[in-house]
Amino acid sequence: MSTNASFSSDTIPGRLFQQVKKRGQDAAYHVRENDIWVSTSWAEYADQVKEVGKALMQAGLESGQTTCILGFNRPEWVVMDLASMAVGAAPAGIYTTCSAEEVQYIIHHAQAPIALLEDEGQWQKVAAERENLPDLKKVVMMKGAAKIDDPLVVSWEEFIASGSDISDEDFFARLHALEPGSLATLIYTSGTTGPPKGVMLSHENLAWTAQTALDLISTDSSDCSLSYLPLSHIAEQMFSLHAPITCGYSVYFAESIDAVPDNLKEVQPTVFFGVPRIWEKFYAGISTKLADATGVKAMLVSWAMGVGNDVAKVRLDGREPSGLLAFKYRLANKLIYSKLKPAIGLGRAKVCVSGAAPIAREILEFFATLDVYVMEVYGQSEDTGPTSFNQPDRFRFGSVGPSVPGVDVKIADTDGEILVRGRNVFMGYFRDEAATTDALRDGWLHSGDLGSFDDDGFLHITGRKKDIIITAGGKNIAPKNLENGLKNHIFINEAVVIGDRRKYLTVLVTLDPEASAAWAAKQGISDTSALHENTTVRAEVQSTIDELNTHYARVEQLKKFTILSRNLSVEDGELTPTLKVKRTKVSEHFAGDIEAMYEEDSAASAGASA
Numbered sequence: 001m002s003t004n005a006s007f008s009s010d011t012i013p014g015r016l017f018q019q020v021k022k023r024g025q026d027a028a029y030h031v032r033e034n035d036i037w038v039s040t041s042w043a044e045y046a047d048q049v050k051e052v053g054k055a056l057m058q059a060g061l062e063s064g065q066t067t068c069i070l071g072f073n074r075p076e077w078v079v080m081d082l083a084s085m086a087v088g089a090a091p092a093g094i095y096t097t098c099s100a101e102e103v104q105y106i107i108h109h110a111q112a113p114i115a116l117l118e119d120e121g122q123w124q125k126v127a128a129e130r131e132n133l134p135d136l137k138k139v140v141m142m143k144g145a146a147k148i149d150d151p152l153v154v155s156w157e158e159f160i161a162s163g164s165d166i167s168d169e170d171f172f173a174r175l176h177a178l179e180p181g182s183l184a185t186l187i188y189t190s191g192t193t194g195p196p197k198g199v200m201l202s203h204e205n206l207a208w209t210a211q212t213a214l215d216l217i218s219t220d221s222s223d224c225s226l227s228y229l230p231l232s233h234i235a236e237q238m239f240s241l242h243a244p245i246t247c248g249y250s251v252y253f254a255e256s257i258d259a260v261p262d263n264l265k266e267v268q269p270t271v272f273f274g275v276p277r278i279w280e281k282f283y284a285g286i287s288t289k290l291a292d293a294t295g296v297k298a299m300l301v302s303w304a305m306g307v308g309n310d311v312a313k314v315r316l317d318g319r320e321p322s323g324l325l326a327f328k329y330r331l332a333n334k335l336i337y338s339k340l341k342p343a344i345g346l347g348r349a350k351v352c353v354s355g356a357a358p359i360a361r362e363i364l365e366f367f368a369t370l371d372v373y374v375m376e377v378y379g380q381s382e383d384t385g386p387t388s389f390n391q392p393d394r395f396r397f398g399s400v401g402p403s404v405p406g407v408d409v410k411i412a413d414t415d416g417e418i419l420v421r422g423r424n425v426f427m428g429y430f431r432d433e434a435a436t437t438d439a440l441r442d443g444w445l446h447s448g449d450l451g452s453f454d455d456d457g458f459l460h461i462t463g464r465k466k467d468i469i470i471t472a473g474g475k476n477i478a479p480k481n482l483e484n485g486l487k488n489h490i491f492i493n494e495a496v497v498i499g500d501r502r503k504y505l506t507v508l509v510t511l512d513p514e515a516s517a518a519w520a521a522k523q524g525i526s527d528t529s530a531l532h533e534n535t536t537v538r539a540e541v542q543s544t545i546d547e548l549n550t551h552y553a554r555v556e557q558l559k560k561f562t563i564l565s566r567n568l569s570v571e572d573g574e575l576t577p578t579l580k581v582k583r584t585k586v587s588e589h590f591a592g593d594i595e596a597m598y599e600e601d602s603a604a605s606a607g608a609s610a
Contacts, residue, residue, distance in 0.1 A: 486507065
């Protein structure tokens with residue numbers, strides 16, 4: 001294949017074709033088929049991108065337009081993403097769990113004429129909103145999808161074949177014309193309130209950040225990763241697209257979310273990124289198994305964890321163990337670590353990263369006692385992923401690390417907000433000038449997060465200016481619409497959504513005094529103090545929640561609720577004088593009610609792990 005790969009500017013698609021020159025026949029990615037991992041070379045990978053790029057051109061996709069991608073992690077996803085960028089368009093990923101309304105919003109807002117879908121289930125979402133998608137001209141289905149009998153839809157194979165009339169020269173002309181400062185991709189994020197915003201990242205944003213991240217973790221072409229988190233998220237794109245293409249390491253595509261534990265054990269990746277919920281699952285499973293250990297084995301595990309704790313203390317000071325501690329460490333590795341780590345799929349892991357949401361310090365410290373160092377990263381889509389990053393040779397548990405080299409980070413004097421400036425900072429929000437102006441002020445990205453630096457230059461997150469909930473799975477959720485949806489019911493006075501660092505959302509509800517009293521009178525109930533426990537009232541609230549959930553993606557749905565025995569009040573500090581909810585005070589005052597909504601699930605998880 002002729003790549004014509006002499007580029008005037010540095011871009012991720014351009015780097016892909018450069019990898020063909022460096023290691024054309026080496027494995028670029030792997031897919032599990034018939035119980036074996038089947039590899040695709042860099043040369044084949046680049047050829048796939050070229051063919052899809054030509055098909056996009058044949059379909060009339062112009063430079064500056066967009067495409068949308070909706071599906072689980074697989075080659076077609078990344079090929080479409082790269083091909084879109086290569087011909088000057090901007091791909092926008094959509095979470096697979098999004099509802100039909102949310103899918104419609106993103107495709108329509110992005111003004112995408114072409115969308116790639118994984119299967120019939122995702123097509124049904126588009127079909128349901130078809131009348132509200134005037135810009136959509138073509139839907140491409142991924143390999144293996146059921147045939148859709150619709151003039152709008154083509155199969156993957158049909159789509160690629162359609163580009164045969166476009167010459168390689170025309171494709172490479174588009175690729176060579178890419179400018180560092182031009183739009184490369186859209187990352188749709190829920191933002192603070194209201195509908196999702198399209199974060200515009202340039203080719204320079206992606207290329208510079210990928211190289212900087214690789215320099216931090218010393219990754220090279222001998223490494224590999226497992227792709228399983230949503231590719232619509234910038235962090236997974238870094239680990240599955242931009243970083244591997246930059247340095248040449250290979251990617252394994254997980255078969256499914258359910259298959260991740262088994263795939264992880266088979267692949268034993270050297271680079272592994274997980275959101276806090278993933279590390280929490282590891283923690284629960286390992287803790288249960290260790291608790292079951294008895295006799296000599298229990299003693300060895302306890303001893304090894306003690307050694308691991310001592311080694312972690314030394315490494316926190318930037319040193320490596322020596323002398324007697326080094327000897328104990330080697331012995332503990334031989335007896336315990338070398339057996340435990342492969343059992344969970346981290347036997348070869350050089351770099352373990354947690355990001356997209358806060359993680360408990362205790363979990364990081366626990367893994368360190370087992371010789372697994374999980375480095376926490378902090379950032380947002382608006383700065384292409386990383387603002388600060390704990391590194392293997394410079395880390396502090398409980399912090400989110402020092403700022404990334406080449407990125408200026410400061411704390412605003414007025415309110416403690418984290419401000420960011422650098423080549424990773426985004427171009428602005430797509431078709432949203434007001435939001436862009438609010439986020440980019442005086443040359444700085446205003447993160448919306450609150451933080452502080454310690455004396456050693458490590459950043460600590462202290463809160464958020466606005467009440468965005470970040471679940472354990474890394475999903476940013478604005479609770480306002482959920483809460484307002486519930487408060488539309490006559491029975492409900494206040495609704496406070498809970499879910500920060502939790503694996504699902506719950507809600508605290510209070511009853512409207514007048515409406516509930518009127519209902520009680522009709523039922524002949526004189527004592528209204530126990531209405532929060534009344535089965536009919538609870539059924540009515542549950543029905544309201546069930547209906548509301550139909551309008552949201554699974555990760556945004558409310559799983560449990562508690563009706564509080566009293567209303568929130570200004571006197572108790574739960575409401576401001578203007579009757580706005582003080583979430584921190586509510587969480588403090590009703591901590592027992594909140595924990596009760598998660599305790600049963602935690603117990604079940606522990607039982608399942610056992």
